[in-house]
Structures are given as structure tokens and as C-alpha cells.
Amino acid sequence: MNSFKQMSLPPTSLIICSRNRPKLLLETIESVLQGDEVPAEFIIIDQSDVPHPTLASLRTDRPCEIRYLWTHSVGLSRARNAGITAAQHAIVAIIDDDMLVTPAWFGSLIQALLHAGERAVVTGRVLPTAAEVPGGFVPTFMPSAVPAVYKGRIGTDVLAGGHMATYRFILDAVGGFDERLGAGADFPAADDNDLGFRLLEAGYRIVYASEAVLHHRAWRGKGEYLQIRWSYGRGKGGFYTKYFSLIDPYMLRRMIWDIVHRIFLFPQRLWSDPRRACGDLVYIAGILSGATHWALIQLRKR
């Protein structure tokens, strides 16, 4: 049964990037390899301080070639770009190292891409797991069960960099991930928002396939919440500023709305969810810090 499904899918390269999270990485890989269908190639880009001895020699009896690449480089975007460059197949899927996939996930994601055609990028549903540590939380998830197709200027960010599939030529056409953004970089988030924006601006569609489901693990402790909010704000501020223009104030409007609506919500959240209210303040400060930093350091390099 499984092998029949496997034969019906085109060969795909699945990329997973990791840094110093060997246990999570291994469990994500195992969940993928236990799926109904598996990718033809599984590329592991590991930026950990030392190579992972188990993964370096990992083999499977499923029809999937596992390629483990340990690198000195730093930054999630750089790792993903390295994975895209190393990919041997025309379809590329990307997953994060702190996910667990459902058995049908891989087949659903690739089938959705095939249905969407060659001008599309597919992303899917991300559900949180139960807390794995006291106060554990998941920073981003996408629970909607309603499929959607996004085109043009939608005013929001819909692409999950850790859950996507597309044709490799599309990523080549838009230039891959911006290595100044994303975990490990000075602007440690919004790499996927940036890619999503460039895809939409270039006329591609982003398809939300709600049938492709994976679970984002709640392994982060509550002490990391504000740190994550700061990092997300810094990345978002960098992303907004990258596209700042007085001639085309689209991104300026988005940034203002992102800040203002949180300010309006603050009193209510302070009452109902104080931690989230503090997170919003930190996020706003992060946006302003990231925006100023990008304006001073990056804009003059354009």
C-alpha cells in the first residue's frame, strides 16, 4: 500500500535544518520516515557545534536517501539555502527540526503542490503539541482547517518556512531565503515572511493546504517567551524596513498596523493575559530596534 503511494509521487527533496537540538532533530526525522510516503531524498543540514554521530550514518529501508551535511555556517536561512543548493530533485519541501508529522503529511503536502501547479508554493496546517516542559509553549502555529489561496498584497504573512513545498526553480527565481533574516542572524526571524512577500510580489500563489498537518512541539519553557517575542520583533522590524519606501508605503502601513493594533489591545490583554501583553510590548520594542538597526546598517548596502 505504502509503496504504491510512493510510486505516485514525483521525486522530492525534503530539507531539514538544525543547530544543537539533536534529540528533537532525530525525532522529527523518525516521524517523517514513519509516514505513509517518504521523500526520495532527505537532506539534513546540521549547523551544530559538533556532528551528530547517529545521523551521520543514518540509513532507512524506506525508499529515501538520507544525506547528512554538517556545516560550520550559522543561520537558518543560510542552512536552508545550502539545502536548496544541495537538492537533487525539482520539488523541494522544507520542515523544521522541532516538528512531528502526521503519517499522511508528506503525501498531502506534495499532492497539494501538484494540484496547485507550477506557479505556487504550498504551506500547511501547524498544530501545537501538549506542553513538554512546565509552561511549555509553541511560538507559531496555524490551526485553520479552511484551505486558502493567497495572491498579491494580502497584508499579512501566511508562509511557514518550516512547513512548505515548492518547485526549486521558483526559489531560484526569487533568490531563496535572505540570509540576513532568520534564526541565528542579526534579525532572527521573518525569513519566511520575507520569502512569502517576494513570492507574492513576483506573481506566485501561496496555497494553504489544511490537509497537510504537522505538530509544532511545545519544548520551550515559559522563561523563553519574552526572548522569542523580542527575536520575532527584531526580525519583523528588519523585514518591514527592507521594503520601506515613501513611494510605495505598503510595508510602512503594515508596520504601523502591526504596532498600533497591539497598543490598542494592550489594556485588554493586560487584564486577560498579562504574559501576552508583556510579550506584545517586547515585540513592539523588537520591531523598533530591528527597524532602526536595518535602516542604519543594511539600507546603505542596497
Add this chain to the structure above:
Amino acid sequence: MLSDNGIKLGSLGAEKETMVNMGEVTPQQKNCSSISLSLPPTSLIICSRNRPKLLAELVASILQGDELPTEIIVIDDSDSPHEGLVSLTTGHVCEVRYVWTRSVGLSRANNDGIRAARYDILVFAQDDTLVAPTWFHTILRALVEAGPRSVVTGRVLPGEVEASGGFAPSTKADESPAVYQGRIGIDVLFLQNMAMYRSAPDEVGLFDERLGPGSRFPAAEDNDFALRLLEAGYRILYVPRAVVYHRAWRAECDYLPLCWNYGRGQGAYYAKYLSLRDRHVLRRMVWDIVRHVLLVPRRVWWREPRRACGDVAYILALVSGVIEWVLTQRRTR
């Protein structure tokens, strides 16, 4: 941080010497080998990243000095190795050891240099400086006289303007010697002009690799190191006769980014030591912010808009650095 004298433009003093081709050992150096023998063996550490021309000219200026270190260790984390330095030999007076590394960050590179050093006295220079002929023996003699519980730093003068609107940050032109001990409320150690015994970093720890150019908090690694020295009871000696020139190769448009980077590093440095029980660093941070806030209207009045903007950028970056350090680093202390 910016020096008390601010960022200055200026020209080289009379002590500036002519460049020589690297690898060329001058008769002056050959003659000075006997003088060198009278000094204790010393490792001079230079770190660089993607500034090959500046690096080569610094090495040349050191090799033209009255006296030479026993070894020069070049830690180069450039994208590619430096062709001229890989094979540089200077005869038996001074060994040049070139180490190309893929690690990133000035603090990491300085720490690599300390670990690689073969001798107990360590002298530091920075790749965008030029040294006066008397610099090496002046700073070394000052350190030997001061003893192992001291660290010596010297005068950092701005170099000639090398780019449009060029400027040299982190300068100190004060001609009066000074000895700093305990809680002095300012930052006095200049990494581009510093000498110490190896026992100092052995006792207080190496440079904090989370601070300094190339890291997320790209400045204040020297301020952090100096604070730890002073807290551990070391003295910092300012010896104005030990002169280096900080080259003004940065263009005018680099000014605001540099102020931002200095602010980020300084904010992180303050945040590292913030405490309600011991408010020394908290007071210093508040005063640093207030001082720059007060400077803004004065600079506007004096028609120095660039420096006013620099002060604003520094304040914002300082606050940003404090927040980020508190959120991301304090938990890992």
C-alpha cells in the same frame, strides 16, 4: 563606546613612519636585535577580518619599530587567507605566525590569539591602526615596570583622513599619564593599544565572545574586560608615550552604523552587570544615556546634525542592547 574626546578627525603626528614592503627586514631592525634581547619574550596579537591591506600595513609598521616582539600572531577570520602574510618571514628576530580561521568575532579571535601565544607577555594591536616606531618598547617597558597586576594601555590618535568625510572612532589624545584602580566610572582600556601578562586573562577570564565586532553585541568587549580587571584588583595604566594611530578609513556614511553598533555593545555590557543590589553599572548606564540626551540639543545648536543623529542612534541602540541582553543572555549566566 565613543571616547571622551568623541570621534575626531585629524592628521598623523610626526611619529608616523613610512611604509615598507612586508617581509623586508630593514637594517634598523637587524641592528635592534640586541635591544630586543634585553626585553622579555613577547607575543603580539593582531586580529583581522576582510581588511587585508590595512592588516598588511599594520604588520609592516610593527616590523619597522625600534624593537620587535618575539612573535606576531595574526588571527585572520577573513573569507579567504591573506596571500602576503601566509608566507611572510622576517628572519630570526621576530616570528610571524599567521592563523586563518573560520570562526567569526573579534573576541573569539583575540581569545584564539591568547591561546596560541607562546609567551607570558601579550600585546594587542588592531588591524586598522599604525604604530609609532617607539610604540612596542614603550608599552612593553611600561608593563614590565608596572608588574603582573597591571595592564597597560596607550594613546590612540586619529590617523589621516583616508576617505570622504573619513573619521577614526575610539581615540584618546590625553597627554597625561594615569593609573586607574577600582570603580572609576568610565571605560579606559583601548584594545588596539594594550599589553598585559597572560596571568591577567587566566585570572579574570578571556574576552566575552558575546561582545565585540562580529557578534550580536558588536562593541564593548574591551570595556567588559577592563571592568573585570578592575574588579579583580588590577590596575590599568595609561601611558601616553605608547602611541598608535587609528586610521580614518571609514567613510562619513559609516558614522551612524558605528554609533548604533557601539550603543548595542555598550548596552549589552551594562546589562551584563545590571543589579539592584550593586548599582554601580546602573548608575553608569543612566548617566551615559542622560549625557547623550543632553548632548543632542547642544549638537543641534552647534550645527552638528550628524553627531546629534549619532547620539540618538547610540541611545536607541544602547536601550536595544540592554533589552536583548536581558532577554537572551542573562538566563545563561
